Amino acid sequence: LGVPTQSAARAVAIMKASATAHIGETNTEANGGSKFRKMETQKGDCSALVAEAASYFDRVISAVS
Numbered sequence: 001l002g003v004p005t006q007s008a009a010r011a012v013a014i015m016k017a018s019a020t021a022h023i024g025e026t027n028t029e030a031n032g033g034s035k036f037r038k039m040e041t042q043k044g045d046c047s048a049l050v051a052e053a054a055s056y057f058d059r060v061i062s063a064v065s
Contacts, residue, residue, distance in 0.1 A: 012060050013057070019057070023050050
């Protein structure tokens with residue numbers, strides 16, 4: 001598609017950081033700035049889900065690289 005693989009891998013890494021922060025409820029107003037949104041969710045331990053989602057992003061990064 002004409003996109004350098006390093007740029008595509010970096011974009012996926014940014015998406016990974018954002019997605020895992022939302023899933024794990026580790027996003028803060030200091031990190032989000034003016035685009036910070038707090039979503040109402042059930043409280044609980046989502047560490048397994050965060051790890052699984054992160055592994056999928058890692059697979060995409062390795063496939064692109």
